[in-house]
Amino acid sequence: MGETKKIRTACRSCHGGCGVIAHVKDGKVIKVEGDPDSPLSYGTLCAKCLAITQLAYHPDRILHPMKKGAKGWERITWDEALDTVAGKFNEVIEEYGAESIVVGQGTGRDYESHLYRFANLLGTPNVLTAGHMCYVSRVGATLITCGNLPVSDWNGGPKCIVMWACNPQWTNPDEHKGVDFWKAYKNGSKLIVIDPRKGFLANKADLWLQLRPGTDAALAMGFLNVIIEEDLYDKEFVDQYINGWDPFVERVREYPLDRVEEITWVKQDLIRKAARMYATTKPACINWGVPTEQTLNCTDCTRILTGLMAATGNLDVPGGNAFFVPPPVRTVSHFCRHKDLPKEQWKKRLGGDQYKLASRVAMITPKVAWEAILTGKPYPLKAGLLCGSNPVSTRANAREAYEALKKIEFLAVIDFFLTPTAELADIFLPAGTWLEQNHMADNWKRHGYVIARQKAVEIGECWQDHKIFQELGKRMGQDGWWDTVEDALDYLLEPTGLTWEDFKEKGYLKGDQVYYKYKEKGFSTPTGKVELYSTVLEKWGHDPLPKYTEIPESPVSRPDLLEDYPYILNAGLRTPTFFHSANRQIPWLREIRPDPIVEIHPETAKKHGIEEGDWVYIASPRGRAKERAKLNDGIDPQVIVAEHGWWFPEIKDPGHGWDISNINLLTDNSHEFMDPVMGATNLRVLLCNISPCEDE
Amino acid sequence: MKKVSLMFYKRDCMGCHACEVACKQEHGLGVGPRLVRVIEKAPAFIPVYCHHCAKAPCKDACPVDAISRNEQGIVLIDGDLCIGCRECVEACPFGAMQYEENKEIAVKCDLCVDRLAEDKLPACMSVCPTGCIHFGPEKNIASVFEQHA
Missing domain, CATH: 3.30.200.210 (Phosphorylase Kinase; domain 1)
Structure with missing residues (x-):
């Protein structure tokens, strides 16, 4: 030993x-x-x-490359696997062009830099990530509005925190962790929570605003209305640093509080109180979560919230929403080599003409990929490479995702397990977990740190994702890769004067934070100001001012559906044990959460004869899913809250029960449900009904 | 030696279950026994854990004296002596005594006595993101409430 x-x-x-x-x-x-x-x-x-x-060390983990043969999955060597993928991709490029290959990822294991480098060198503009409706959409919308992503500055000492559709302690903090938020809160900061559901934080909050799901943008307009009407905004900042304040104010006036109350279900007095607290307790930060992005209001809601930060003078101030300065390493964007994607290929991006903001941040919405596969229009997608992604579980309209991935001529996946998506592939490439990675982590985040993720072990024949993209790239004759993963890290670190070996010892690097950068440099937008009136959107032919748009399937927009589908489904309830569709096979975690949970108000449950723990069907006009009822009186009786990402690794047939409890069988990904510039799909809000499962 | 105890400040428990998995990892436990457990009744979360009672009902109930209290006040079970009768599981007023089906013996929180010997915090406490888990001299632990008040 x-x-x-x-x-x-x-x-x-x-x-x-x-x-x-x-x-x-x-x-x-x-x-x-x-x-x-x-x-x-x-x-x-x-x-x-x-x-x-x-x-x-899970017994089901795949530890070697595989190909699907006549008798199912067969073990092969890395050489055969890479040759097969490279050979097929080269065939497609020759016959159809590189744009007929889609390269995609899920939420990512910190390999965006390498995936994009591979795709750009391949010459395909069709990169399919979760970014159209998660985080990157926020980055995109803030880039065109204020030039950078404003991030809560917990350590800068906020006096007021607005937790807007987010629970960073519970799940996936995008930048700083929930621990820093908690410290700021424990230091005596005021807390305003915007959430349709009474969770841990809503219970702690000074003010809890229980809004109708999907109406965040309207509520934010209500805040602005109070702040403008009561002269609570930062006049100096507004005069000097906002583009289009007057037309923006005109737009805000379209949202008087009585109208906002009607839209959001939040009482006027409470909106007024919260807006006053936010505007007068300084510094204050707004910490936003993905529900603000996962509807067709994605870009506008982000822009309105940015407007709140700007109008109150809380942008790039200590304790407000800061622009963090990264350490001087090479950026992810530089490493991706976006500039090397030929212009004529850039123009071929699927949906690029329609979803211009998505195109600006180099991605496509899944809908256009599925359409290209299923209809061949505007041109066919013939081959794909998906890394750490399980779209048949996690994307809107899961059935369409499933049909498309079943149909695509050739699919390679990089993953740990044979997920329902991986089972549809022709080649399986085994990825290393974070224990098996050497990487300069967190470089894509905007919190001012990079961190050394150091390899602890190697397991089986698994390779870290970075190495897979590098070796596949080399196999395809791409110039611009390194001999080893660590050589690439030396390149990323070069401007700091450190090598990977030095950095590993150091553990992390932090940028030298400077606030109020706009006073010297302005904001990185076309006008140099915070563009609440967006010259970019105007140029693209869109409304330059943000607004609230009613969700296309809500009690307001579709009263005709209410008889059959009387409830508002708030889909995508997060858990601290799972990350989207991951971890369902982990014994310690599954013991804590054995079943998919749907939360129902006790009164509503009673109406349908549903008791705590019963299996329940949740159905929309498009499909149904089965989850176990949990009664929660902290939600509105008209709102149903359901977990997402469920499949059942213990079901051994290749479907692994992907269509049993899959809430995305209910969601809609049609174009009218999507954000008009970002292509954000509506994963969150739609109409549903519930009924007890008679067969259980 | 000062007697020590464990306490969860329930109002700050957010139900993340990190303590549960840290405990399983530390004690090499699989599915089944949960030496610490958080019951979810959102927005409240109720931690279930061993209080290392001064007069421990589990200890009193054990017919073979497999349960003892050490000089630090930590209530421990000797797996070699346990006959798996489950009297202690019945007796525990907190639901903290657990039964390990595979070994057919009772198991319980040992307050990470091996970690304490190395000057480390109990596993559950070491990872808790809200700091709601407290451990220390029995007499001082009530002061936690004052700190939080």
Whole structure:
């Protein structure tokens, strides 16, 4: 028996970055502990991270490349796997052009840089990520509005926190962790929570605004209305740094509080109180979550919230919403080599003419990929490479995703397990977990840190994703890759004067934070100001001012559906044990949450004869899913809240029960349901009914 | 030696279950016994854990004296002596005593006695993101409430 070695690394079981000490004995990770010296997590960890050994050493994990043959999956060598993918891709390029290959990822294991580099060098503009409705959409909308993503500055000492559709302690903090929020709160900050559901934070809040799901943009307009009407805005900032304040004010006046109350269900007095608290308690930050992005209001809602930060003078101030300065490493965007995608290929991006903001941030919405596969229009997609992505579970209109991925001529996937999506592939490439990665982590985030994720072990024949893209790229004759993954890290670190070996010892780098950068440099927008009136959107032929648009399937827009579908489904309830469709096979985590949960108000449940723990069908005009009822009187009786991402690894047939409890069988991805510039799909709000499962 | 105890400040428990998995990992437990557990009644979360009672009902109930209290006040079970009768599981007023089906013995929180010997915090407490788990000298632990008040 050997000694136990302790390797300092960083988690990636969600967007992660929490500091971890991995204990390695005889070439195996036997335990993970929190790293008390982590500047982001201070030694704390979550259930997902703590269960990583059960994932890494899971008996179902695929540890070698495979191809699907006549008798099902067969083990092959990396050489054969890479040759097969490269050969097929070259055939497609020759016959149809590189644009007929789609390269995609899920929420990502911190390999965006390498995936995009591969796609750009391949020459395809068709990169399919979750970014159209998650985080990147927020980045895109803020880039055109104020030149950067404003991030809550917990350590800068906010006096008022608005937690807008977010619970960073519970699940996936995008930048800083929930721990820093918690410290700010415990330091006596006021807390305003915007959430249709009474959770831990709503219960703690000074003010809880229980809005109708999907009406965030209207509520934010209500805040602005109060702030303008009562002269609570920062006049100096507004005069000097906002483009189009007057027309913006005109637009805001279209949202008097009585109208906002009618739209959002939040009482006028409460909106007024919250707006006053936010505008007068400084510094204040707004911390936003993905529900603000996962409807057709995506871009506008982000822009209105940015307007709130700007109007109150809380942009780029300590304790407000800051623009964090990164350490001087090479950026993800630089590494991606976006500029090397030939202009004529850039123009071929699917949906690029329609979803111009998505195109600006180099991505497509899934709908246009499915359409291209299923209809061949505007041109066919013939081959695909999906990395850590399970669209048949996580994308709107799961059935269409399933049919498209079944139909595509050739599909390769990179993953840990044979997920329902991976089962549709021709080639399976086994990925390393974060325990098996050397990487300069968190470079894509906008919190001012990069972190050393250091390889603790190698398992089977698995390769870290970065290496897979690099070796596949080389196999296809792409110039511009390195001999090793670590050589690429040296390149990324070069401007800091450090090598990967140096950085590994150091653990992390932090940028030198400077606030009020706009006073010297203005904002990185065409006018140099915060563009509440967007010259970019105007140029693209869209409304330059943000507004609230009613969800296309709501009690307001579709009263005709209410007889059959009387409830508002709020889909996508997060859990602290799972990350989207991941972790359902992890014993420690599944023990905590054995079944998919749908939350129903007790009165509503009673009406349908549903009791706590009953299996329930949730149905929309498009499909149905089965989940287990949990009664919750902290939601409106007309609102149903359901978990997403469920499939059943224990069901051994290749479908793995993908269509049993899949809430995305109910969601709609038609173009009219999407954000007009970003192509954000509506994963959140639609009409549904519920009924007890008679067969259980 | 000062007697120590464990306490969860329930109002700050957000139900993330990190303590549960940290505990399973530390004690090498699979599915089944949950030495610490959080019951979800959103927006409230109710931690169930061993209080290391001064007069421990589990200890009193054990017919073979497998349960003892060490000099630090930590209530421990000796798996080799346990006959799996489950009297302690019945006796525990907090629902903290657990039964390990595979080994057919009772198991319980040992307050990470091995970690304490190395000057480390109990596993559950070391990872808790809200700091709602407290451990320390029995007499001082009530002061936690004052800190939070």
